[in-house]
Amino acid sequence: MAKKAQSKGRSDGLVAENRRARFDYAVEDTLEAGLVLTGSEVKSLRNGKANIAESYASVEEGELWLINADIPTYEGANRFNHAPRRKRKLLVSKRERTRLAQSVERAGRTIVPLKLYFTDRGLAKLLIGIATGKKSHDKRETSAKRDWQRQKARLMKES
Secondary structure, eight states, X not given: OOOOOOOSSOTTOEEEEOTTHXXXXXXXXXXXXXXXXXXXXXXXXHTTOOBOTTOEEEEETTEEEEESOBOOOOTTOSSSOOOTTOOEEEEOOHHHHHHHHHHHHSTTEEEEEEEEEEXXXXXXXXXXXXXXXXXXXXXHHHHHHHHHHHHHHHHHHHO
16 A cells, blocks of 8 residues: 655645634533535645634534635645635534534633644544633733743753
8 A cells, every 4th residue: 555645744644733813712512513525725734834723613504604715725736726715614413503603692602723734544623612702801811811821840950
């Protein structure tokens, strides 16, 4: 059997991570969702090119959609390329979709993408979180806690 070609992305399968999500939002619950992608999008993801920092998920007409995620066009697919910021359908079970829709209806909750990665089987997955937005004082409090943990670890290391 032929060896699988080495991708240019990370070895652990991670393609993109929304690092601002945990700073701007208090994530209450996470869920793994599949993505409906075109061939050129998969090739671009395998090259490690994607940006989910400004994206969000929304329930529209009973379906879950990833909106504003940037997957750049693949250079090798000239005629059949995709639109970089098109809406992409997320694959979750009906029970999970209704649970997400009900939790988003409550005030202040949103569905935030956290990580985009490939599984061991080569499937593209998106880790999404149900989150509430943090206020500026909450962000400062989180930052202060993180600084204190760092300082405490430094003191323990020195002594």
